[in-house]
Amino acid sequence: MNNLIQNYKIILKELTNTCKYITTSKQIRLPKMSDLELVALNLTAEYMSINSELQLFRCISGTDLDGRIERSVYNKRKRKLFPYIEKIRETLSSKFSDFTDVFIVDSTPIEICKISRANRSAICSTDEIKPAYGYCAAQKSRYFGYKLHAVCDKNGIFHSFDFSPANVHDVNYLHDIKENFENCLLIGDRGYISKELQLDLFNYSKINLSVPMRKNQHNFVDFCKTKSKIRKRIETNISQLCGQFLININLAKTFQGLATRIVSKITSFTMIQYLNFFVFKRSLNKLKINLC
Template identity: 55%
Template sequence: MNNLNANYKRILEVLRKISKEQLLACQRRQPKLSDLELIGLSLTAEYLGIDSENDLFRKLPLSISAKIERSVYNRRRRRLSHDLDSIRVKLASYFNEFENCFIVDSMPLEVCKLSRSSRSKICKETDYSKPDKGYCASQGSTYYGYKLHAICSVNGVFHSIDLSPASVHDINYLKDIRTQISDCTLIGDRGYLSADFQLNLFETCNIKLNTPMRNNQKDYKKQPYIFRKSRKRIETLFSQLCDQFMVRRNYAKSFEGFKTRILSKITALTVIQYINKFIFDRNINNIKISII
């Protein structure tokens, strides 16, 4: 797990299998460290739990650190966020191509403590990306930051992800789902309970939204056990992101940096799942495991 160079080569090998593009189309001259190699280095750092760039460059072998400076690495990584998401989507397609059942949920991402929220300048460079105060029902607490919305398969592979201010209600994410999936069953918690949205999703995209009913609802029926059990899969994924990938510990100061770090952690998780299945033929959700 601590052999950074060997892990980097393994992840880069996977990226080269699924991507033919080594550089951005806008680049006029070839840098010493290609874009694909830079993405591979970023994913390796997330996999090994190195979330400080200073710490990463102290541990890099000379053969890699001589190719790029830390500040250049930081700027290029933010610029490559769109390409990073394309790689994540392509990796997920190997698992989710024939899936017909998905799970939707959200997770709070705190930027700073509530006591500092009024004077904090983190992620406030533009109006559309400003964090906000929100309430997390599962933790029973108010926090300041963002909300990570995600859809994953029953097997535990993220299909779609999105970020919103913490004050945005979970049910608003269902408006974007129509452009991402169709002809499937979608399992959610009580935060997605809405007869109007259920009907709209079914009529427009043939998505059957299944959520547990409230005890005082008319014609109450308990949600089938298979759905209640399947919904725990996405909660386990969120726990893995918090535990190994430390998704809640983020040192970014701008929204672009924050978004790139979150995307890198989720992509690193998907890469490890790909390696587990297609290289070692083992359980894809054994994340704390050697890949070399």
């Protein structure tokens, strides 16, 4: 993972092969670095755990990329390319869409600052979607920020994600899921218990929502061990996003910047999975392995 330029060239080559048809907004003056090259550099940095733009530009100093784009311009263009990066992620994940009809849904906290600083923090304070106080049952802790909702298949490929303030309950994300999925099994944790939504998902999109029962529920039945094992896949994915891709470290000041950072990390995650499976013919979820 130590050769940024070689990794960049591998990622750019595959992006060119799979996503060159995706269009972006026209620019009057053609930049030295194209949008696709900028995204390839961004994904490479995320894969290599380079979470700071200052560190990234130190790494490319003296290489072929040195002088092709300024740091401030890179930051501004990257934020504007949020829809473009999301289309690339959708294109990559669609390559795996026919492999399974079993999906897992879960959420993870996105802390923007410590609770002690929340009252005086200006991060995302002027945005339409404002941060809020929330509680993470898995970590048994309160936090201030947002919640990332995500759906991946049983192989670990992310197919959908969204953001909400931290105080929004997980079950509300199921309203979005029924528009994007159909004829599938969806496995969740106890945060998604809702008989009404379970029935609505099945009637609307033939989605079979399967969640473990609470022990105090009437006619309690143990959750299927096979489904419990499958559900651990998304927990591993989130752990990898926190560990290698540093998704739990926020350096953004606006929600647009935060959303762009997160979509870049998830797209980079999917890009490495794509390369592992289709190019290098190796284990899908070995994300720390060298590309070159």
